[in-house]
Amino acid sequence: MDLYEYQAREIFQQYGIAVPEAETADTAREARHAADRLGGRVIVKAQVKTGGRGKAGGVKLATDPAAAELTARHILGMDIKGHTVRKVMLAQPVDIDAEYYASYALDRAAGRFLAIASAHGGMDIEEVAATRPEAVTRIPVDPAEGVTPTTAAAIATAAGLPPTTAPALQRLWQILTKEDALLVEVNPLVRATTGDILALDGKITLDDNARFRQTRWGDSARTHDDPLEATAAAKGLNYVRLDGEVGVIGNGAGLVMSTLDVVAGCGARPANFLDIGGGASAQVMADGLTVVLADPGVRTVLVNVFGGITACDAVADGIVKALETVRLTKPLVVRLDGNNAARGRAILDARAHPLVQQATTMDGAARRAAALATDAAAV
Known part of the structure; x- marks a missing residue:
């Protein structure tokens, strides 16, 4: 069960991970009103269950509500890797000082979870992983022990992330274990110029076997854009x-x-x-x-x-x-x-x-x- 980005950010907020203020819209007119409420200047983001939205033109900056309406009209209905955009999320922009990558994923073969982190987050993380594998840190996590504050600090240090990211790393682990997730990913996890650590994007995959415990998402988590x-x-x-x-x-x-x-x-x-x-x-x-x-x-x-x-x-x-x-x-x-x-x-x-x-x-x-x-x- 894959969640949309706007659903993932709801969970991030629930667990105390900071995210920019945002709203969703199903129409271009709704996007205009949302942008007005958010202060005018917004990032308009396609809501589809696939990566590569930015490179496909599904993430755009709009400078005012009128521009947000035009941008949403362009993005809504787009095909991104076979996924049709039916909803957009509008988020307040963030002045970024640094971008990081952080995730926890199930390692079935080893019977444990894997913490994956890098000081080089953003749209090119896949290229970084392919061409500079040493820049992406992979640390096994024992499910019985979990991610303690000490473990989170160790993951941050090993990946070259600042110590201020450790609380977010621990909370991401809490999401993984308490929300029946197989994957929790933030790309990018950023340090704003204010020093705050925020999740600008998120991906969460829930275990299908736990659907009976994840009824709050209704059918939305089981729909297929493709x-x-x-x-x-x-x-x-x-x-x-x-x-x-x-x-x-x-x-x-x-x-x-x-x-x-x-x-x-x-x-x-x-x-x-x-x-x-x-x-x-x-x-x-x-x-x-x-x-x-x-x-x-x-x-x-x-x-x-x-x-x-x-x-x-x-x-x-x-x-x-x-x-x-x-x-x-x-x-x-x-x-x-x-x-x-x-x-x-x-x-x-x-x-x-x-x-x-x-x-x-x-x-x-x-x-x-x-x-x-x-x-x-x-x-």
């Missing part, structure tokens, strides 16, 4: 759209996450996360392939299945079934291993679709999918 995610949700699929070109389908969250990493290691970007589950039927496979192929950014699709509860021949049947209803115009690389793998491979061989290729290993399949995506981009 039409493909909405379509997938209606079909009961565990699908998250990403920004890459290689569509990924697998059975089991761990296998899919590993596949994403392997694809990235081959020099390509995953276009999505799609877990068809441990007992997927041919229909589920067909539905999943249909959704992934509907993404215009996908240049090739990688199906990586290890047969256990899900038999590989059922997966192969699903692929064949999808090919009967979907016109395949992009290469499809399939790796089947485990239960009934030989039978599944034989089914695909018999179908002999010219755009379907098979690989025997995950690494080999990822390399082939990445190469095909690169070839498609060069055409």
Whole structure:
């Protein structure tokens, strides 16, 4: 369950983390009135459940209420990475002295949480993490011990953040544990010229298993701005759209996450996360392939299945079934291993679709999918 930024800031305020004064608006006219109440000069921010809003033009400074109305009219209805903007948030500007990054995320593999912080926050944090990994500090957090004032101070010191950020770091941990969150992120966490520490943006992902305790958000936390995610949700699929070109389908969250990493290691970007589950039927496979192929950014699709509860021949049947209803115009690389793998491979061989290729290993399949995506981009 992802929250919108304006919902995340409500939680930040509840836990004593300072945020700029702000209001939300569903129309350009409402935005004008909100800007007037906030003092005239405001930041107009698209409310969508995806990153990259600033670079996409979804975050703009408006100098007065009239400009806020015009800016909101431009932003409302925008498509940002497949997400339609239906609401904007208007916030009072802040004079910034320094920008930082801070988050807590669940590390499933290690059975603990991870504190991630950097003295180089802002829109380019992903580039910083990729090109200067040493500038991003990652510190394991024992769930039983949590983040004490001493721990928060240690995280701040290790990341090069000023000591005044430690209280916010501890409160972010309290949000993570008390609000059933899997991710709590602030980018940027800023030091204003006044010396105050404020959260200028926020992202919170709540645990779906805790929905019964998070009823205050109603259906808003479960809505999908992305039409493909909405379509997938209606079909009961565990699908998250990403920004890459290689569509990924697998059975089991761990296998899919590993596949994403392997694809990235081959020099390509995953276009999505799609877990068809441990007992997927041919229909589920067909539905999943249909959704992934509907993404215009996908240049090739990688199906990586290890047969256990899900038999590989059922997966192969699903692929064949999808090919009967979907016109395949992009290469499809399939790796089947485990239960009934030989039978599944034989089914695909018999179908002999010219755009379907098979690989025997995950690494080999990822390399082939990445190469095909690169070839498609060069055409």
